[in-house]
Amino acid sequence: MKVVDGIQMKMLDQTAMEEYKIPGIILMEQAGMAVTEEIMKEIQRQENKRVMIICGLGNNGGDGFVAARHLFQRGIPVKVRIIGDIARLNGDAKSNYDILKKLKTDIKTMLDFQDIQKLSDELAHSGIVVDAICGTGLNRGADGLWKELIRVINQCGKYILSIDIPSGVSASTGNILDTAVRANKTVVLQLPKVGNINFPGADYSDEMIVKDIGIPKEAIERNNLNISLITETMIRNILPRRKNDTHKGNYGKAYIVAGSMGMTGAAMLTCEAVFRSGAGLLKVAIPQSLNSIMETRLIEAITVPLPELKKGVVGISDIEKIIKTMKESDVIAVGPGSGQTRELEEVLRNIFEEATIPIVLDADALNSLAHRLDMLKLLKSTAVLTPHIGEMARLINIPIEEIQRNKIQIAMEFAQKWKVILILKGARTVIASPEGKVFINTTGNPGMATAGSGDVLTGIVTGFLAQGIQPLEAALAAVYMHGAAGDRAAVRIGEYGLMAGDIVVELPHAIKEIVGK
Ligand SMILES: NC(=O)C1=CN([C@@H]2O[C@H](COP(=O)(O)OP(=O)(O)OC[C@H]3O[C@@H](n4cnc5c(N)ncnc54)[C@H](O)[C@@H]3O)[C@@H](O)[C@H]2O)[C@@H](O)CC1
Numbered sequence: 001m002k003v004v005d006g007i008q009m010k011m012l013d014q015t016a017m018e019e020y021k022i023p024g025i026i027l028m029e030q031a032g033m034a035v036t037e038e039i040m041k042e043i044q045r046q047e048n049k050r051v052m053i054i055c056g057l058g059n060n061g062g063d064g065f066v067a068a069r070h071l072f073q074r075g076i077p078v079k080v081r082i083i084g085d086i087a088r089l090n091g092d093a094k095s096n097y098d099i100l101k102k103l104k105t106d107i108k109t110m111l112d113f114q115d116i117q118k119l120s121d122e123l124a125h126s127g128i129v130v131d132a133i134c135g136t137g138l139n140r141g142a143d144g145l146w147k148e149l150i151r152v153i154n155q156c157g158k159y160i161l162s163i164d165i166p167s168g169v170s171a172s173t174g175n176i177l178d179t180a181v182r183a184n185k186t187v188v189l190q191l192p193k194v195g196n197i198n199f200p201g202a203d204y205s206d207e208m209i210v211k212d213i214g215i216p217k218e219a220i221e222r223n224n225l226n227i228s229l230i231t232e233t234m235i236r237n238i239l240p241r242r243k244n245d246t247h248k249g250n251y252g253k254a255y256i257v258a259g260s261m262g263m264t265g266a267a268m269l270t271c272e273a274v275f276r277s278g279a280g281l282l283k284v285a286i287p288q289s290l291n292s293i294m295e296t297r298l299i300e301a302i303t304v305p306l307p308e309l310k311k312g313v314v315g316i317s318d319i320e321k322i323i324k325t326m327k328e329s330d331v332i333a334v335g336p337g338s339g340q341t342r343e344l345e346e347v348l349r350n351i352f353e354e355a356t357i358p359i360v361l362d363a364d365a366l367n368s369l370a371h372r373l374d375m376l377k378l379l380k381s382t383a384v385l386t387p388h389i390g391e392m393a394r395l396i397n398i399p400i401e402e403i404q405r406n407k408i409q410i411a412m413e414f415a416q417k418w419k420v421i422l423i424l425k426g427a428r429t430v431i432a433s434p435e436g437k438v439f440i441n442t443t444g445n446p447g448m449a450t451a452g453s454g455d456v457l458t459g460i461v462t463g464f465l466a467q468g469i470q471p472l473e474a475a476l477a478a479v480y481m482h483g484a485a486g487d488r489a490a491v492r493i494g495e496y497g498l499m500a501g502d503i504v505v506e507l508p509h510a511i512k513e514i515v516g517k
Pocket residue numbers: 010013024027028031056057058059060061062063133134135136137138139140141142143146163164165189213
């Protein structure tokens with residue numbers, strides 16, 4: 001499913017109106033109707049059936065006027081309060097306001113704090129409150145009056161339904177520009193906005209429903225929208241069912257370079273996830289002194305001990321052996337628990353120069369790259385990078401807060417600039433491709449914010465790549481399944497005690513749910 005930012009949504013509206021000749025007032029009518037339907041559903045459930053619609057001066061307010069008219073026609077007691085000077089109403093919103101006026105509905109404007117106080121009293125007698133203050137047109141933080149209005153709405157304790165997006169949430173990023181309405185439900189018009197999906201905005205509505213307002217499907221396809229939500233159907237189409245007449249050679253050979261003194265566990269989690277996502281064979285390069293730990297715990301893998309010079313870490317003395325094994329493999333992953341050393345940089349440089357297979361880079365491999373991003377230019381094959389926000393901040397030398405505020409844009413630019421697939425991990429992981437496509441994942445839960453969770457993801461991407469799934473698709477499927485496995489684990493044991501190993505345990509079950517066997 002496509003997701004749009006504020007500008008893309010405006011472009012779509014424009015295409016519908018100018019090229020498909022659908023008058024804006026018809027789109028607004030459909031938007032208002034869709035909202036009315038949802039209000040009517042809620043009215044069935046509420047004892048107090050009085051509706052208060054709070055409108056801004058833009059088209060979001062216009063949707064509110066249309067809903068008010070339909071409710072009025074159905075005999076529902078409805079009041080409309082407008083924030084700001086109605087002399088500034090124009091276009092379709094003004095037309096709908098004029099109709100409402102003619103119908104003699106209860107409609108008033110709010111121009112000062114006293115008016116907001118009056119609204120507060122009125123809200124005490126309302127059952128449902130509709131937030132039509134502002135939608136994709138939000139362009140600045142709230143001033144004093146808006147702030148007070150939003151505070152009063154949030155404190156009224158009534159059922160709150162937002163039109164398109166809770167007012168105050170940026171449709172393009174999900175950031176809160178100052179303060180925002182906290183809704184019980186959001187009626188999202190035509191397509192989800194980034195702000196409906198990304199945090200913190202996504203947290204401002206308990207529930208959301210996407211409603212068609214009649215923008216032609218063809219117009220949506222023609223606009224070449226670059227942001228999508230990862231859906232279950234998408235993943236089902238990516239992960240093939242296994243054929244009956246096959247052997248382990250059909251499912252690929254993965255090669256993992258991971259682990260160091262004190263961090264064998266990271267390597268272990270990655271390796272287990274490689275097998276649990278279906279790879280046929282796995283070799284793991286581990287410093288010689290740690291080999292016995294690995295062999296005892298992970299009996300399915302073949303270990304390739306490295307003749308380390310520096311005790312417990314991978315170094316330049318290991319390069320020859322690593323490259324030799326890499327050339328016999330279908331995918332290589334480097335980094336989980338590798339330890340941060342200058343020598344790892346050199347190991348990476350050699351891998352980049354020699355590899356003709358997909359490369360997955362995580363954790364310490366990313367930290368090593370931070371000083372040498374230009375090494376990515378050496379790549380002959382596709383690399384999948386899996387930084388969390390902190391690692392991303394180090395990679396591009398930008399503060400964490402700035403990345404958080406602008407995740408999609410930053411991920412997109414990085415993937416395009418360095419021609420890699422970027423998995424920017426976090427609540428709502430973003431995946432960006434070299435072609436400028438962006439995907440947002442919604443599986444997963446806060447229980448997965450735990451040590452080793454990222455190592456498991458690296459293993460899943462590697463496992464899918466080993467099986468010959470195309471890099472972008474492997475990244476999408478891995479992120480989705482990682483979250484889905486985490487969600488299963490959370491259902492079973494809750495979020496508090498969830499450990500990375502639980503994600504590995506649930507992974508095969510989560511995959512079976514999607515693939516069917
Ligand atoms: N053809 C269209 O464009 C359609 C638009 N629709 C609705 O229209 C919305 C977008 O409409 P608009 O682009 O008119 O914008 P909005 O109605 O979202 O809000 C814009 C208005 O709010 C003001 N504003 C923004 N931030 C403010 C702040 N912090 N404090 C005070 N005022 C602020 C702007 O100056 C402007 O008057 C959508 O979210 C959707 O609900 C629907 O009616 C369907 C058709």
